[in-house]
Amino acid sequence: MNRIVTLDEFIIQKQKDFAYASGxxxxxxxxxxxxxxxxxxxxxxxxxxxxLGEDGSANATGDTVQKLDMYANExxxxxxxxxxxxxxxxxEENESFIPIPSVESKNAKYxxxxxxxxxxxxxxxxxxxxxxxxxxxxxxxxxGPCEMKDFLQKGTELVAAGYVIYGTxxxxxxxxxxxxxxxxxxxxxxxxxxxxxxxxIPNRGQYYSxxxxxxxxxxxxxxxxxxxxxxxxxxxxxxxxxxxxxHRTLFQGGIFLYPNTRKYPQGKLRLLYExxxxxxxxxxxxxxxxxxQLNRILDIEPSxxxxxxxxxxxxxxxxxxxxxxxxxxxxxxxxxxx
Ligand code: AHM
Ligand code: MG
Numbered sequence: 398m399n400r401i402v403t404l405d406e407f408i409i410q411k412q413k414d415f416a417y418a419s420g421x422x423x424x425x426x427x428x429x430x431x432x433x434x435x436x437x438x439x440x441x442x443x444x445x446x447x448x449l450g451e452d453g454s455a456n457a458t459g460d461t462v463q464k465l466d467m468y469a470n471e472x473x474x475x476x477x478x479x480x481x482x483x484x485x486x487x488x489e490e491n492e493s494f495i496p497i498p499s500v501e502s503k504n505a506k507y508x509x510x511x512x513x514x515x516x517x518x519x520x521x522x523x524x525x526x527x528x529x530x531x532x533x534x535x536x537x538x539x540x541g542p543c544e545m546k547d548f549l550q551k552g553t554e555l556v557a558a559g560y561v562i563y564g565t566x567x568x569x570x571x572x573x574x575x576x577x578x579x580x581x582x583x584x585x586x587x588x589x590x591x592x593x594x595x596x597x598i599p600n601r602g603q604y605y606s607x608x609x610x611x612x613x614x615x616x617x618x619x620x621x622x623x624x625x626x627x628x629x630x631x632x633x634x635x636x637x638x639x640x641x642x643x644h645r646t647l648f649q650g651g652i653f654l655y656p657n658t659r660k661y662p663q664g665k666l667r668l669l670y671e672x673x674x675x676x677x678x679x680x681x682x683x684x685x686x687x688x689x690q691l692n693r694i695l696d697i698e699p700s701x702x703x704x705x706x707x708x709x710x711x712x713x714x715x716x717x718x719x720x721x722x723x724x725x726x727x728x729x730x731x732x733x734x735x
Contacts, residue, residue, distance in 0.1 A: 404430045404569065404580045404589035412574065415493070422532065425482040425507055426557060426571065426621050429530055430580075430589055432476035433561040433569055436469045436528060437582060440563040460505045465520050466490060469513035484509045484535055485543030487702055489515075489670040489689065496542040504539045504697030507556065512670035515560075516638025525564035527640025532557040548702060552673035552695030559678060562642050570596070570644070572681040579649075593648075595679065596625035598684040600714045602650020604634045606642045614658040618726035619689060622719050626652075639666065643675050643710065647682055651721065652711040656689045664688070668699050672708050679710050686710040691720055 402410075406428055418734050470490040477483050478497055486504045487494040489512040497505070511530040519526055535546040559571025567582040569589050579593030589634045605626040612620060627633075634651070636642050640655050657664050666672050676686030676694040686694040689707040697706065709719055 401583075402591040403589075404591070407578065407580070407591055411575075421482045421505060421507060422556060422573070424480060425477075425509065425532060426573075427507075428476050428482065429473075429559075430569060431635045433470045433474045433589075434565070434582065434587065435476070436734060437561070437563055437567045439465065439468055439472075440514075440520075440526065465524050466514045466517045472497045473511055473513050473528070473530075477509055481505065483509050483532075484539075485509075485547060486511075487548045487669065488513060489667055489703070494543070494545065494548050495536075499540075499542070506539055508533050508535050509533075510542055510548060510669045510674070512579055512667070514674065515640050515671060516636070519636070519638045522634060524638060525562055525641040526564060527644075528561040529640060529671055529674050530559060531555050531669070531677070545702075548669065549699045551698055552668075552676055555673060555695075556675045558674035560643070560675065562640050562644050564644075570642070570647070570678060572678050572712050574677075574681065577666070577678055577682045583635070586664035596647060596682050598647050598679060598682040598712055599650030601685075602634055602646065602652070602715070604645065604649060604651035605715075606633070606635050606646065606651060606653040606711075608635055608637070609633060611656075614620070614660070615656050616727070618690070618723045619656045621726045622722040623654075625722065626660055637670055639675070643679065646711045647679065647684070650654045650712040650715075652709065652715040652718075654689075654709045655707060656709075657707050663706060664704045664710055666695075668697060668704045669702060676708075676710060683713060684711055685713045685716040687716060687720070689723065691723055 408423050408426050416683050419650040426428040470488055477486055481503050481507050485494050485496045485508040487510045509532050514526050533550050535547040537547050557573040561569045568579050577596040580589035581592040583590050599612050655666050672694050679686050703718050
């Protein structure tokens with residue numbers, strides 16, 4: 398029988414891959430694992446307690462906040478604050494970043510960005526939701542508090558990123574830039590155990606994933622591409638919970654698109670909390686992630702904590718094909734300008 402490898406053991410084993418590793422990143426990843434277990438416990442019993450539903454407030458980008466979102470947000474912030482391994486946090490649910498005083502953070506050199514509970518509109522109806530996280534090395538001086546520039550780094554600067562999906566089972570998937578591994582929570586022992594080693598995304602898949610209800614609001618080249626997917630008899634799968642849609646895409650191949658619409662002219666999904674961490678994971682698994690303007694997601698210089706972007710992410714051959722469609726059908730820039 399194969400010996401079980403827990404998340405903690407795996408993370409510690411991997412620490413030796415990094416020259417001069419001080420154990421801070423190791424500690425941080427372990428703390429995120431602990432927070433994920435706490436959030437998982439609440440997500441699982443959400444139907445039993447009066448925690449479901451909206452809490453009546455709106456988050457920094459104007460969306461209605463669900464109670465469980467706030468719970469997950471608080472737990473992640475608490476775990477990270479207490480860990481002493483990070484000097485600042487930026488969350489999709491908070492307007493500005495949260496500096497952690499150096500007494501608590503021991504002059505830590507990392508900042509963490511996260512979406513505590515992505516896909517929250519699905520919470521009330523028992524559909525999978527997830528937590529997305531990214532870790533950057535701070536660029537401001539360690540002797541002072543963290544600064545905005547520590548968070549506004551390109552995705553290429555991510556040191557680690559991943560997600561937790563609270564689904565039929567709870568799975569944590571992460572990368573530190575050396576491949577992608579997945580860990581399934583074994584509820585009987587309360588540990589994440591290595592279950593998906595060195596995940597590789599298929600070059601193509603049978604699924605395309607887009608909110609086709611917005612079809613008429615997409616640009617012509619996107620509509621052409623979606624028609625093409627349908628002509629190929631690809632199967633449409635759209636959960637409306639990005640973590641779940643990306644998780645399927647990672648294992649079964651396919652393409653996920655969230656283009657600009659009239660309501661969201663820059664795209665809906667947040668660069669820092671959703672697009673970058675998931676793009677890092679997918680690229681590390683051999684996939685690609687670009688905007689509908691064909692720029693690599695990880696190369697975008699963020700200008701705002703809550704910046705939104707369009708995204709097309711998934712199997713490499715399918716992304717290349719989508720690119721060709723955009724190049725062929727988009728209205729040339731000079732025509733648009735006149
Ligand atoms: P959230 O972070 O407020 O939950 O919003 C992000 C979610 C994604 O998980 C999902 O892909 C998308 O919003 C669904 O949006 P839409 O309902 O417009 O298709
Ligand atoms: Mg989200």
